[in-house]
Amino acid sequence: MQAGLSMLFALAMVLFGAELFTNAVEWLGCKLNLGQSAVGSVLAALGTALPETAVPVAAILFGSDSSAQEVGIGGILGAPFLLVTLGSAIVACALVLARRQTGRATSPHVQRTAFQRDMAFFIIAYSFVLVVGVAPWRGLHLVAPGMLVGVYGYFLWQSFRDRSEVSEALQLHPLYLQGKRDQPLLAAVLLQLTIALAAIVGGARLLASGVAQIAVWLDVPPFVLSALLIPLATELPETLNSVVWIRQGKDALALGNITGALVFQSTLVPALGIGLTDWKLTPQALLAGGLTLVAGLLVYGTYRLRGRVVPSVLFAVSLLYWVLPLHALAVRYTAEDVFWLGTLLLLAVLLFTLRAGLRAHRTS
Numbered sequence: 001m002q003a004g005l006s007m008l009f010a011l012a013m014v015l016f017g018a019e020l021f022t023n024a025v026e027w028l029g030c031k032l033n034l035g036q037s038a039v040g041s042v043l044a045a046l047g048t049a050l051p052e053t054a055v056p057v058a059a060i061l062f063g064s065d066s067s068a069q070e071v072g073i074g075g076i077l078g079a080p081f082l083l084v085t086l087g088s089a090i091v092a093c094a095l096v097l098a099r100r101q102t103g104r105a106t107s108p109h110v111q112r113t114a115f116q117r118d119m120a121f122f123i124i125a126y127s128f129v130l131v132v133g134v135a136p137w138r139g140l141h142l143v144a145p146g147m148l149v150g151v152y153g154y155f156l157w158q159s160f161r162d163r164s165e166v167s168e169a170l171q172l173h174p175l176y177l178q179g180k181r182d183q184p185l186l187a188a189v190l191l192q193l194t195i196a197l198a199a200i201v202g203g204a205r206l207l208a209s210g211v212a213q214i215a216v217w218l219d220v221p222p223f224v225l226s227a228l229l230i231p232l233a234t235e236l237p238e239t240l241n242s243v244v245w246i247r248q249g250k251d252a253l254a255l256g257n258i259t260g261a262l263v264f265q266s267t268l269v270p271a272l273g274i275g276l277t278d279w280k281l282t283p284q285a286l287l288a289g290g291l292t293l294v295a296g297l298l299v300y301g302t303y304r305l306r307g308r309v310v311p312s313v314l315f316a317v318s319l320l321y322w323v324l325p326l327h328a329l330a331v332r333y334t335a336e337d338v339f340w341l342g343t344l345l346l347l348a349v350l351l352f353t354l355r356a357g358l359r360a361h362r363t364s
Contacts, residue, residue, distance in 0.1 A: 006206055006210050007206070007210035009206065010202075010203040010204070010205075010206035010210065011203065012203070013199045013200075013202055013203030013206070014199070014200055014203035014204060014240060015240060016199055016203075017195075017196045017197070017198070017199030017200035017203060018196075018200065018240040018241045018244055019176075019244060020176060020192055020195060020196035020199065021193065021196035021197065021200060021241060022241050022244045022245060022253075023173055023175060023176055023192070024175065024176075024189055024190075024192040024193040024196055025193065026173075026253070027175055027184055027189045028189050028190075028193060031186055031189060053268075053269050053272075056071070056072040056073070056074075056075030056076045056079075056226065056230075056269070056273065057072065057269075057272055057273075057276070060072035060273070060276045060277055061276070069277045069278070070223050070226070070282075071223070071226040071230075072226070072273060072276075072277060073223075073226075073273060073277060073279070073281070073285060074223040074224075074226030074227035074230075074285065074288075075226040075227070075230050075231065076265075076269050076270055076272075076273045077227060077281075077285055077288050077289055077292070078226055078227030078228060078230065078231040078288060079231045079235060079265045079269070080122070080126060080262050080265045080266055080292050081227065081231070081288050081289075081291060081292040081295075081321070081324070082228070082231040082232060082235050082321065083231075083235050083239070083258060083261060083262060083265070084262060084292055084295045084296050084299070084317065085291070085292075085295050085317060085318045085319075085320050085321035086232075086235075086239075086318055086321050087235060087239045087242075087258055088295070088299065088314035088315070088317050088318050089314060089315055089318035090239045090242075090243065091239070091242055091243075091246070091254065091255075091258065091311075091314055092311040092312075092314035092315045092318075094242070094243045094246040094247065094254075095108055095246060095251075095311050096311060098246050098247060098249070108246070108251030108252075108254065108255060108308075108309055109251045109252060110251065110252060110255050110303075110308065110309055111252045111256070112307075114159070114252070114256060114259075115255060115256075115259060115303065115309075116300070116303070116304070117155075117158060117159075118155075118256070118259030118260055118262065118263055119259055119262075119296065119299065119300040119303070120300070121151065121155050121263045121266075121267075122259065122262040122263050122266050122296060123293065123296050123297060123300060124151075125148060125151055125263065125266040125267045125270075126262075126266040126270075126289070126292060126293060126296070127293060128144070128147075128148070129144075129148070129266060129270040129274075129289075130281065130286065130289045130290075130293070132144045132274060132279060133279050133280065133281030133285065133286070133289075134281060134286070141274065141279060144271070144274050145271040145272075145274050145275040146271075148267045148268065148270060148271040148274075149267070149268065149271050151267050152263065152264070152267035152268050155263055155267070159260075173248075175188060175189060175192060176192060177191060177192045177195075223282065223284050223285065224284075224324075224325070224328040227284075227285075227288050227324065228324060228325060228328075239258070241254075241257050242254035242255070242257050242258055245257065255309065262296070284324070284327065284328070284331075287323070287324060287327060288324055291320045291321075291323055291324065294317075294320060295317040295320050298313065298316070298317050298354070299313060299314070299317055302354070312353055312354070312356065313353075313354060315353055316349075316350045316351075316353040316354045317350070319346045319349060319350045319353075320346070320350070322342075322346055323342075323343050323346060326338070326339050326342045326343060326346075327339055
């Protein structure tokens with residue numbers, strides 16, 4: 001009961017922080033004269049990525065037993081896994097609801113160059129992170145963190161060069177701390193940003209703690225706990241920020257927030273993990289990583305094929321999330337037949353949803 005109440009309070013903190021954060025980060029982008037690509041893919045993504053970075057790094061640094069590294073690696077790989085699967089479903093739901101409320105198109109307005117750039121960086125970097133986890137070469141393990149940091153630095157340079165769709169003050173909601181439509185002071189913007197980040201990080205940590213208590217009660221293995229449950233709490237900031245922006249009709253910021261977070265989570269965060277651990281990936285870790293790559297490739301590939309993000313594709317890739325918990329249950333209860341049957345059923349539904357959605361898009 002106490003854990004449930006704590007999680008509800010934590011969720012309210014994250015929701016409150018997300019609303020403050022999206023408002024403040026838009027004004028910060030306006031003050032710095034940045035394009036929406038940099039605002040969504042860099043500023044928003046960096047701020048909201050703090051919780052999922054803090055949890056696995058703390059587990060690695062302060063863990064007292066051998067399972068700490070497993071928890072840390074699971075959190076690092078599980079964050080993009082959950083964001084690109086269940087996060088896609090949440091974005092798709094927000095798009096459908098926005099269409100019903102406003103009558104605008106279901107497919108979001110996406111900055112083509114920024115979206116393709118972010119997804120390409122994510123897929124290449126995340127693939128490299130998985131290769132490092134299975135390759136026997138010690139030299140690759142030593143140089144990988146520096147290479148990943150360099151990739152993210154190049155991504156930042158590309159993002160800040162993109163000045164398209166620069167935020168305009170007239171389109172922005174007044175800064176909440178100021179409450180009027182005048183241009184806010186930079187100090188007020190930074191103060192609201194600090195309050196928002198504190199609420200987001202604090203709420204996410206409380207959520208992670210509550211989820212951990214439930215996982216212990218259910219006797220869930222460490223990797224499953226870290227890859228499935230902890231990211232469920234720490235990934236809320238990205239998804240909730242994106243829902244807020246979709247509700248406001250700012251689809252480019254919403255999608256950029258998620259794709260920018262994916263780049264951050266496939267470069268700087270794994271660089272820390274590789275530098276602080278042996279980074280030897282277990283079969284479950286490779287399964288989670290493989291599912292993440294498949295989901296990312298499906299979203300990226302269908303966008304290149306159709307020229308826009310199709311909500312049914314987002315719904316379809318979210319089904320891949322359930323393969324990992326099915327595998328964990330099969331291992332615990334030695335029920336491999338159930339795992340394979342469940343996986344085949346999920347894949348069949350995924351293919352049917354993809355085909356139906358792309359066909360509907362072609363005829364619309």
